[in-house]
Structures are given as structure tokens and as C-alpha cells.
Amino acid sequence: MKRIKLVVAYDGTDFRGWQLQPKVRTVEGELNRALSGLLREEIQVTGASRTDSGVHALCNVAVFDTGSPIPPAKLSWALNQRLPEDVRVQDSCEVAADFHPRRCPSRKTYEYRILNSRFPLPTRRRYAHFTYVPLNVEKMRQAAAYLVGEHDFASFCAAASTAETTVRTIHALSVEREGEEILIRVCGSGFLYNMVRIVAGTLMEAGRGHIEPWQMADILNARDRQAAGPTAPACGLTLVKYEFL
């Protein structure tokens, strides 16, 4: 038996998220189907990040065990023949038999993109959240600075979360303007349920002047989901980097 690690890219638009669910289209479901067909044994992958419906990834990670003689590096080619065009395996390799993508220390980077122009741009509609309300990037940056470091992010966690602790560490959080888009880039060891989208939604509140940057300290201290801004729409979010330490 070998443990194989896959690096998986997908366009989340037409998926009900990563995690396997009956009767709906999920990335995990497509991977299981393609792998089981290729290897002629029932395969169930274990995913690293269970992204939500509509969220994209350049590099999510999945592992599974197989006795197949196919060389691990060749699996990506064979799998891509069997996957739909909105999922593509970017790499495949053998890893240690005890490697588990959710238990291994890691660093994830997400990007949240906002198209901040007069009108939506059709070619960006799947990959950037559109708002015509002018956002002040400098205010967003000032607000973002309060979130960097180790904090209790209970205010930035969806109610449905079952996490044992709401303490997390944000290593870096930047806000940049790129033409008509605003790019929020956040790197951390792990994120609570909907945390990145609530951070993005709250930074947008600061950008439009509904809250002042210094209020971010109060929002953190409240440890209450009601204190933070809305959850920003899924389409703007992409998992862009996944490092195992």
C-alpha cells in the first residue's frame, strides 16, 4: 500500500463545495469517482480544506491509499482524463503512510477578490465579488492590521462551527488594489468556518466607512459573530497556496 497525495485545482462555481454529500456535485465526489474508476477499487480521499460551495482552489490537497502499481507521478495525467474540466489534478506523489493533510502543521493562503467598479465585468463574475460602493483601501489596510497575530476569532466564525477553540493565528493579511480589483490576501495556520469570508466582509465595512479601523479591536473582543460584518460571497474566494511545514 502507498499513500498518495494529490494537489487539486478547481473552479468552485458549479460545485456544492468540496465535501462529499449525497445527490449533489462535490469536488470530493468527482475525485472519488475518477480514482475508483482508474484504480478499479473503491477510493475515498481525505481532503485538506473543505471549501464551501462556490469557493475556488488552485492547490487543495487530498490523500488516499492504494496498492496500484501505477507510478504515483503518472496518476495526475491519468486522472485528468477522467475528471470534468472544472477539476484538474496539478501534481501527484507518494507521501509517508502516516501523512494526514488536516493533522499536519500547515500554512494556507487565501485570496479574496473584490471588483470595485461602476458595473460588473462578465469575465470576472465567477472569480471576484462585485460592489460599486467605493471602498477605501487604506482604511481596509488599517482595519486588517488589528487581525494579524494570534487572536480569539469567535466573532469571525460562522455559528455552524464545531471547532474546539476559536483561537487562530493570522501570519499575514494584506489589502492591495490591482486595477479595478481589490485583493485581500490572508495567510494563516488554519481558519474557522467562514472566517476568511467574514474577515473580507468586515474589511469591506471598514472600506465603505460603516466602521472605523480602530473598532476592529472591539469586534475581536466581543467574541460574538454579530459584532463582525457580513459573510462576503463565496465567488471572490480562492485557496491559492497550501504549505505543509
Place this chain on the structure above:
Amino acid sequence: MKRIKLVVAYDGTDFRGWQLQPKVRTVEGELNRALSGLLREEIQVTGASRTDSGVHALCNVAVFDTGSPIPPAKLSWALNQRLPEDVRVQDSCEVAADFHPRRCPSRKTYEYRILNSRFPLPTRRRYAHFTYVPLNVEKMRQAAAYLVGEHDFASFCAAASTAETTVRTIHALSVEREGEEILIRVCGSGFLYNMVRIVAGTLMEAGRGHIEPWQMADILNARDRQAAGPTAPACGLTLVKYEFL
């Protein structure tokens, strides 16, 4: 009567191109439908660039005449309520009664994007042509230099063209690497049918070493479509700028 100019952005993926055709979905057809419904009169727009099936635009131009009292600048908002999400009017304004977008001297800029990596990236599949064959950007750049200026581009014109002359001027043609993508950017006063895609396809032939850059002079001189490379796929092409001089 007023003549109104619209700046139109669209994702060409799900359109059979710009130009009105019976029974298929076209950008012109969607604009006519939305305008006729909004203004309660039969409107037929005149387009600037008749882009092909699958080609995108940030700023194609359409004009029409109307006696409507709606202020021209407000039309874009009202129209966007009636258009499908893959077309969005970016601007609307009144122009001179004799303004015709195809007869007015203009300068157009197209971008052709190639994803040159091991595997396709699902989030780029609609907007960049994928090839895993390594392309040498420096060779592509050397080949591109031969095409800048006024030339007879008969070798770069699809057979179906009805153009009176195949002489055109390319003002600028650049090839840049942006991460895993190669961006070809071409600016000219006008292009023959499929010309930008044939230029992209021929530069790719230079990039993979099938032709040497100096052979571009022979290809131009041949004045024969067979001398140039293949027509690159539509998905990589976007009309990004349209200036009236």
C-alpha cells in the same frame, strides 16, 4: 433622435459571437432584445468589432438611434437590469448623429493569453488557451517584431474574409510572461478576419521551435494562409481597448 454609444463587456464563452444570427445566442441579439424592451421600440444596434464565438470583450462598442427621453448616461444602469449576467454595459453616452463605429478611425487592442503549464487550471479555462508544450517567450518576441508596422497580412487572414485589402498596420505587438501565462498584446487600426488568432497561433509555432523567428518575413511575403501557423483557439482572446481617434 439621438445617437447613443454603448461600451459593452461580455464573456464570449456561451455566445455564438457578436453578430446577430437566427436561432443562436449572440451579443448583438441580447443587446437588441434588452434595448427594444426598455425603450419600447425596435432597436438594432451597429457593432464596432464582430468578435467570433468564444471571444471576450471588455469594451466593444455599439451604437443605435432613439427618440427616448431617458438620459443617455442612465441607459447603462437600466440596460444592465435586462441583460444576462455574461453581458454588461460599461458606459452609455450620446455621440454625433453621423458617428459610425466601423467607419471612424480607431485603434483596437487585443490580448491573447496562453496558460503554459503542466496541467490546465480550471479557473482559467474560459480565458486562456492551455498548452503544456514549453514555449520560448524570447523566440516569440523575436518573431513578433517582424509583424509590427504596415504589411500585407494576407497570410494571417482566414479564407472566409471579404476584406477589400489585406494591408493592415500593427502599431505594437508584445509578448510577456505573467507567472504561468504568456500574454500577447497587439494594438492596430484594424484586423482581418481571425488575424489576431492566426498571429497568436504562428507566434506559438515560433515559441515551440517549429519555425524560426526570421521565417516570419517569408510567411508575410507568401501572402498565403497556408504559410502561417494554425488559428489559435478563441477562448484566449479578449478585446481589451477600443479608442476612436
